[in-house]
Amino acid sequence: MMRCGRALWHAISFPFRLPRRLTSYVTGLARRRISVQLILSHVLVVVLTVIAIEGALLVVRFAMLDLNGNPDANLARQSDAIAAVLARSPAANDLATSTNVSPENTLALDAALHQIVAGGLPIDQDPIDSIFVSDMHGRIVASSDPSWAPVNANIDQVQNTTAVALTERAIQLNGQPTKWGNLYLTDTSGLRTIVSRPIIESTGHVIGTFTLQGPPIQFQFFPIAHLVQFIRFVLANIVLLSGVSVVALAVAIPVGVWRGRAFSSRFSNLADAADAIGRGELDRRIEISGDDELTRLTFRFNEVIQQLQDVDHSRKAFIANVSHELRTPLAIIQGHIERLAHHPQVPVTAGIDRDWLPPNSLDANALETIEREIETLGSLINDLFTLARLQEAALPLDPHALQIDEIIQETVESQRVLTWKQQKVALSSLVAPGLPPVLADATRVRQILRNLLFNALRHTPEGGIVVVNAMRDGPMIVVSVQDTGIGIAADEIVYVFDRFYQAEHVERDFSGSGLGLSVVKQLVEAQGGTIRVESEPGHGTTFQFTLPLATSA
Numbered sequence: 001m002m003r004c005g006r007a008l009w010h011a012i013s014f015p016f017r018l019p020r021r022l023t024s025y026v027t028g029l030a031r032r033r034i035s036v037q038l039i040l041s042h043v044l045v046v047v048l049t050v051i052a053i054e055g056a057l058l059v060v061r062f063a064m065l066d067l068n069g070n071p072d073a074n075l076a077r078q079s080d081a082i083a084a085v086l087a088r089s090p091a092a093n094d095l096a097t098s099t100n101v102s103p104e105n106t107l108a109l110d111a112a113l114h115q116i117v118a119g120g121l122p123i124d125q126d127p128i129d130s131i132f133v134s135d136m137h138g139r140i141v142a143s144s145d146p147s148w149a150p151v152n153a154n155i156d157q158v159q160n161t162t163a164v165a166l167t168e169r170a171i172q173l174n175g176q177p178t179k180w181g182n183l184y185l186t187d188t189s190g191l192r193t194i195v196s197r198p199i200i201e202s203t204g205h206v207i208g209t210f211t212l213q214g215p216p217i218q219f220q221f222f223p224i225a226h227l228v229q230f231i232r233f234v235l236a237n238i239v240l241l242s243g244v245s246v247v248a249l250a251v252a253i254p255v256g257v258w259r260g261r262a263f264s265s266r267f268s269n270l271a272d273a274a275d276a277i278g279r280g281e282l283d284r285r286i287e288i289s290g291d292d293e294l295t296r297l298t299f300r301f302n303e304v305i306q307q308l309q310d311v312d313h314s315r316k317a318f319i320a321n322v323s324h325e326l327r328t329p330l331a332i333i334q335g336h337i338e339r340l341a342h343h344p345q346v347p348v349t350a351g352i353d354r355d356w357l358p359p360n361s362l363d364a365n366a367l368e369t370i371e372r373e374i375e376t377l378g379s380l381i382n383d384l385f386t387l388a389r390l391q392e393a394a395l396p397l398d399p400h401a402l403q404i405d406e407i408i409q410e411t412v413e414s415q416r417v418l419t420w421k422q423q424k425v426a427l428s429s430l431v432a433p434g435l436p437p438v439l440a441d442a443t444r445v446r447q448i449l450r451n452l453l454f455n456a457l458r459h460t461p462e463g464g465i466v467v468v469n470a471m472r473d474g475p476m477i478v479v480s481v482q483d484t485g486i487g488i489a490a491d492e493i494v495y496v497f498d499r500f501y502q503a504e505h506v507e508r509d510f511s512g513s514g515l516g517l518s519v520v521k522q523l524v525e526a527q528g529g530t531i532r533v534e535s536e537p538g539h540g541t542t543f544q545f546t547l548p549l550a551t552s553a
Helices: 002-032 034-063 071-087 091-096 103-117 161-173 224-278 293-342 362-391 404-423 442-458 490-495 501-505 516-526
Strands: 130-134 140-143 185-189 192-200 206-213 400-402 426-429 438-440 465-473 476-483 531-535 541-548
Touching: 034 224, 071 103, 071 192, 071 206, 091 103, 103 130, 103 140, 161 185, 161 192, 161 206, 224 293, 293 362, 400 404, 400 442, 404 426, 404 442, 404 465, 404 476, 438 442, 438 541, 442 465, 442 476, 442 516, 442 541, 516 531, 516 541
Parallel strands: 426 465
Antiparallel strands: 130 140, 130 206, 185 192, 192 206, 400 438, 465 476, 476 541, 531 541
16 A cells, blocks of 8 residues: 555656756756757757847837826827817807907806816716816917916916916917827826817817816726736737747757757867876877867867877986986996905905005006996986976076176186197187176086087097187177087987987997086076087087176176
């Protein structure tokens, strides 16, 4: 019984639970899918547009309803019947001949006016508070309320200025219709309706005017009949709105699905590419189409992926090169230490003092090799440390005005004698004294010059020449280091500033780390300069770097 009761309850409550479940499903789907959001927004815009149009039609229809219960409109329409009654009165002939109205006709006209006020006309009329008749000269000939409009007085003595203005306007028009096509003129004054209209006899001649005012306007809702009429119109428009909405949705949903799927597929490509990057697939690219914001995002996304791929390649190459560069000197040091351990020639307690050793002994050569490799390791570590700090923008720089010619001369003189003695290579400076000062860090400028000179001397054979020069070029000082060495092939010039260029492209030179030129490039650029290289195999190499003048900086 309980199971049957639950089943019956679920069956009965299903129609009530279905809208909530459907709403929850669509809402959850919209949170997960951009295409659903676009479809819903497209459909919502179409439906709201239809509702807005139908609402505007309802407002227009309401404004156009024939509200016969409005006393303002009724009094104006009743003026035509009142004008016909007055045109047939005995006083009409007197007015037509522009003579004074006889006492008998005046009494008859007054009686007619009181009858009109009392609602004695054979028409369904609204209440009238008072009325007066004037001739075409503006003289009041009859009045239902002399306190409001005194008889035989001019119309400007009427107590209501609105009535005066309407009467004068009616006399001025002389039977011509207003711009609205009406013969009557109407206005309100003190919540009363004022109507003025010409009296026209059967021949079409205007014989006078009459002006009336209604009772105070009572604001009330329009009659039940018109309310029913309006409700019918609303229901008809709801039916029309439903039909139009169905047609609009029939068009909007397929269009929304088409556009939503088009946009969603582009976003899906971006999401899939991002997932691929998360898995380490850096070779993924997104096809670019169109020229909108999403296209620019796709273009930038591909650029970021390419940069990540380049960084990843550089990282792997960096690790491999560092491993290679560290492994070689360590292996050499380890081999010599093992050889010394198996062939000791120095007492253990004596320590290591090469003054005790013969110049050409096994121990002297081993210690010199170990010393050289340790210096190589130290140079490599220093260069790696400098590069790391440059990339992190953490390398301290102290730029100030300094004489570049003095620093060049000092650096060249410190190495000239030793270079000739050890390598038989001539090192000289052609820098003219008196160059303007540059804005740079003196320590880093000396490091740049030493690295460039070391590189030039390393690749210049015995009997060669290395020349340093400097000159002004606009707001910069150009420093060049030129050698007569072996040169660089054209297809390898682009790699000279790469890390471990030596290790990747030429046979290892035990005197270098392969990082010197990379350090030089970043040090120059960190101080606002540029560097370039020109070379031809067999005809030497020239490195040129610039530094800004202290005055221009």
